[in-house]
Amino acid sequence: MPNRLAGETSPYLLQHRLNPVDWQPWGPAALAQSREENRPIFLSIGYSACHWCHVMEHESFEDAAVAALLNARFVSIKVDREERPDLDQIYMQAVQMMTGRGGWPMTVFLTPELEPFYAGTYFPPQARGGLPGFLDVLRAVDEAWRTRRTELAAVAARISVELRRSGEASPGSLRPGLVEEAVEHLRENFDPRWGGFGGAPKFPHAMDLQLLLRQGSRSGDASVLDMVAVTLDRMASGGIYDHVGGGFSRYSVDAQWLTPHFEKMLYDNALLATAYVEAFQALGRPRDARCARETLDYVLRDMTDPEGGFHSAEDADSEGEEGKFYVWTPAELVAALGADDAAWIAGIYQVTPGGNFEGRSILHLPQPLEELAASQGSEIAALLPRLDACRAKLLACRNRRVRPGKDDKVLVSWNGLTIAALARAAAALDEPRYRQAAERAADFLWGALQGKDGRLRHAWRAGVAKLDAYLDDYASFAWGLLALYEASFDAQRVDQARTLVDRAIELFAAPEGGFFFTAHDHERLIARPRDLMDQATPGGNSLMAHALVRLHRLTGESKYRAAAESTLAVAADLMARAPSAMGHMLAAAETLAEAGCELVLAGRPGDPAVQRVLAAIRRQFLPQHVVALADPDRPVAAASPLHGLLAGKLPIDGQPVLYLCENFRCGPPLVGEQAIVARVATLRSPTA
Numbered sequence: 001m002p003n004r005l006a007g008e009t010s011p012y013l014l015q016h017r018l019n020p021v022d023w024q025p026w027g028p029a030a031l032a033q034s035r036e037e038n039r040p041i042f043l044s045i046g047y048s049a050c051h052w053c054h055v056m057e058h059e060s061f062e063d064a065a066v067a068a069l070l071n072a073r074f075v076s077i078k079v080d081r082e083e084r085p086d087l088d089q090i091y092m093q094a095v096q097m098m099t100g101r102g103g104w105p106m107t108v109f110l111t112p113e114l115e116p117f118y119a120g121t122y123f124p125p126q127a128r129g130g131l132p133g134f135l136d137v138l139r140a141v142d143e144a145w146r147t148r149r150t151e152l153a154a155v156a157a158r159i160s161v162e163l164r165r166s167g168e169a170s171p172g173s174l175r176p177g178l179v180e181e182a183v184e185h186l187r188e189n190f191d192p193r194w195g196g197f198g199g200a201p202k203f204p205h206a207m208d209l210q211l212l213l214r215q216g217s218r219s220g221d222a223s224v225l226d227m228v229a230v231t232l233d234r235m236a237s238g239g240i241y242d243h244v245g246g247g248f249s250r251y252s253v254d255a256q257w258l259t260p261h262f263e264k265m266l267y268d269n270a271l272l273a274t275a276y277v278e279a280f281q282a283l284g285r286p287r288d289a290r291c292a293r294e295t296l297d298y299v300l301r302d303m304t305d306p307e308g309g310f311h312s313a314e315d316a317d318s319e320g321e322e323g324k325f326y327v328w329t330p331a332e333l334v335a336a337l338g339a340d341d342a343a344w345i346a347g348i349y350q351v352t353p354g355g356n357f358e359g360r361s362i363l364h365l366p367q368p369l370e371e372l373a374a375s376q377g378s379e380i381a382a383l384l385p386r387l388d389a390c391r392a393k394l395l396a397c398r399n400r401r402v403r404p405g406k407d408d409k410v411l412v413s414w415n416g417l418t419i420a421a422l423a424r425a426a427a428a429l430d431e432p433r434y435r436q437a438a439e440r441a442a443d444f445l446w447g448a449l450q451g452k453d454g455r456l457r458h459a460w461r462a463g464v465a466k467l468d469a470y471l472d473d474y475a476s477f478a479w480g481l482l483a484l485y486e487a488s489f490d491a492q493r494v495d496q497a498r499t500l501v502d503r504a505i506e507l508f509a510a511p512e513g514g515f516f517f518t519a520h521d522h523e524r525l526i527a528r529p530r531d532l533m534d535q536a537t538p539g540g541n542s543l544m545a546h547a548l549v550r551l552h553r554l555t556g557e558s559k560y561r562a563a564a565e566s567t568l569a570v571a572a573d574l575m576a577r578a579p580s581a582m583g584h585m586l587a588a589a590e591t592l593a594e595a596g597c598e599l600v601l602a603g604r605p606g607d608p609a610v611q612r613v614l615a616a617i618r619r620q621f622l623p624q625h626v627v628a629l630a631d632p633d634r635p636v637a638a639a640s641p642l643h644g645l646l647a648g649k650l651p652i653d654g655q656p657v658l659y660l661c662e663n664f665r666c667g668p669p670l671v672g673e674q675a676i677v678a679r680v681a682t683l684r685s686p687t688a
Contacts, residue, residue, distance in 0.1 A: 004024045040141065043079065051316045054317060094163060532574050599625055600658070622683055
C-alpha cells in the first residue's frame with residue numbers, strides 16, 4: 001500500500017511512495033507525532049537525480065527488516081532538498097559539523113524538538129568500507145535513545161547552538177584588494193593542464209569563472225583570462241559535456257572532466273551557458289558561443305514545460321544503470337551512421353572497442369574542434385556541417401533509448417537563473433528565440449507562482465504551486481527580469497523586478513544588513529539560515545546584491561544602493577576569509593565599486609541603425625554597465641521606475657543617440673551610428 005508520500009507532488013517523494021517505510025512529508029502531523037509519542041525523527045533528505053539516494057532506497061528503504069524497525073521506533077520523514085532548501089541548509093550544516101563532510105542522501109536523527117543528535121550520508125545495508133550497516137545504525141540509535149537520552153540531548157543542544165550562531169552576521173568593511181586576493185587564491189588551486197580548480201571530483205565553478213572574466217578584462221591580465229579559457233575548453237571537450245545533445249552534467253568524478261556523474265541539473269546549465277556567453281563577449285571565440293547555444297538548445301528541447309517554465313533535473317540512471325543513456329559502442333555508431341561516418345565520429349570522439357566506461361565509451365574530444373580541424377589540415381567551417389549532421393543522427397538514435405528519469409517540477413530560483421542566461425544569450429548572440437523563451441518563462445512564473453496574497457511560491461508541478469518562496473527565489477527571478485529588460489527593453493520587466501525586490505526587503509531583510517534565507521513569518525525552525533556563500537548556485541545574498549546594484553543603476557533609487565552596500569558589508573569578512581566560496585558576491589562588490597555607466601540609446605527599435613548599434617554594444621563584455629532604450633514612440637510614464645533615466649532622451653534628426661550616464665549624470669550625446677559605434681568600442685577600458 002502507498003505510504004503518506006502518495007499525495008505529494010515532488011517526484012523525489014513520489015519515488016518513495018511504495019516503500020514499506022511509513023514515510024511522512026515534513027509537516028505538522030509528523031512533527032506532532034514525534035512529540036506526542038516521544039519518538040526520535042529519522043530525517044532523510046535527497047533529490048530525484050541523486051544516484052546514491054536511489055541506491056540507498058533500493059538497498060535499505062525497500063527492505064522489510066529496515067522498514068519494520070523504522071516504523072516501530074522512529075517517525076520517518078522524507079524531504080526533497082529542492083523543495084525545502086531551508087531544511088537542507090540547516091541539517092546539512094549539522095552533518096558537516098558531526099562528520100566533517102556532507103552529501104546526499106542525508107541521514108539525520110532528530111529529537112522531537114528538531115535538534116540533530118546523530119547524522120551521516122549514505123549507509124550501506126551491511127558494514128563495508130569503514131561505514132556501519134544501516135540496520136546496525138538504527139539499532140544503535142534506538143538503544144541510545146532508550147538508555148542514554150540525556151547524553152543525546154546534550155549533543156543535540158550543543159549542535160543546535162552552533163547552528164543558530166552560524167546564522168549571525170555583523171557588518172564589516174570592504175577593504176581594497178579583495179578581488180585580487182580571490183584571484184590569487186584561485187590561481188593557486190588552478191589545474192593548468194585540465195583547467196578547473198583542485199582535483200577529483202571536479203565541479204565547474206561557474207561563478208569563479210565569471211569573477212575571473214571580470215577581473216581579467218578589467219586589469220588586462222592575460223594569465224587570468226587564460227585560466228578561464230583553458231577551463232572552458234577542457235569542460236566543453238570532456239565527457240562532462242553532452243556532445244550529442246548539448247548541456248553539462250553536474251560534475252566530473254575525475255580531474256580530466258572525462259567521466260561525469262551523469263545527472264543534469266537546470267542550474268548548472270543556466271550558469272554555464274551564462275559563463276560561455278560572457279566568455280564569448282570577453283574573448284571573442286566562436287567556440288564559446290557554440291557551446292552556449294548547444295547548452296541552451298538542450299534546455300529548450302528537453303527541459304521546458306509546456307506551460308513555459310523549466311524543469312529541474314534529469315537523472316543519471318536509466319534502466320537501472322548510471323550513464324547508460326549517454327554512452328556508445330562502435331557497433332552502435334555503425335547502426336546509427338553507417339560505416340564511414342561511424343569510423344570518422346569514433347576517431348573524433350574516441351569511441352573504442354574497449355570503451356572508457358564499463359565497456360562502452362563516453363564521447364569526448366582530445367582537443368577543441370578548431371584545434372582538431374587544424375591538426376587535420378582543415379578549417380572548422382569545413383568540419384562542422386558533417387559533424388552536425390552526424391550528431392543529429394546520433395541524437396535521433398539516442399532518443400529511442402529509455403530516457404533517464406526527469407524531475408519536472410519548476411523552481412522559481414533555478415528558473416530565474418535560466419531566464420537570465422537566455423536573455424543574455426539572446427542579446428549577445430542575436431538569437432530572438434532565446435528572448436522569446438525567457439519572456440514566456442517569466443510570464444509563467446509571474447502568473448502561476450504568485451499567490452492571491454501577492455507572494456511568490458517556490459515550486460510548481462502539474463498545475464500546483466506550493467511552499468512560500470525563499471530569498472533566492474525572489475533574488476534570482478528579479479535578476480532574470482533585469483537581464484530580460486536589457487534583451488527586450490520591455491519596461492514592465494523593471495516594474496516586476498522592483499516589485500520582487502521591494503517584497504524581498506520587506507520579508508527577508510536583517511537589521512544589521514543583508515538578508516535571511518527564510519521570511520520573517522516562516523515556519524519556526526531550530527535556526528534561521530543566512531546564505532552568504534555560493535554553493536552549487538549563487539547565494540541568495542549575492543544574487544540580491546547584484547539585483548540591487550542593477551536596479552539602482554536603472555532607477556536611481558538610493559535605497560537599492562544602500563541595501564546592496566549593507567549586504568556586501570555583512571559578507572565582507574567571508575569575502576576575505578573564504579574567497580573561493582564568494583565569487584558571485586565579490587563580483588557584485590566589484591560592480592558596485594567600479595565606475596559603471598548607464599548606456600541610454602535613443603531611437604526606434606525597428607531602425608536598422610539602432611539594431612546595428614545595439615549589436616555593437618551587446619558584443620562587448622560590459623558587466624558593470626546597464627543598457628536602456630528610449631523609444632520616442634513609447635515615451636516612459638512618469639510613474640515608471642525608468643522615468644528618471646529615459647525621460648527627455650530622444651533621437652536627433654532621425655539618427656540614434658547614445659547618452660553615456662554615470663550616477664544619473666549624462667555626458668554630451670553621441671549622435672549617429674558611426675560616432676556611437678566608435679565610442680562603444682572603447683568601453684572595455686576600466687576608465688570608461
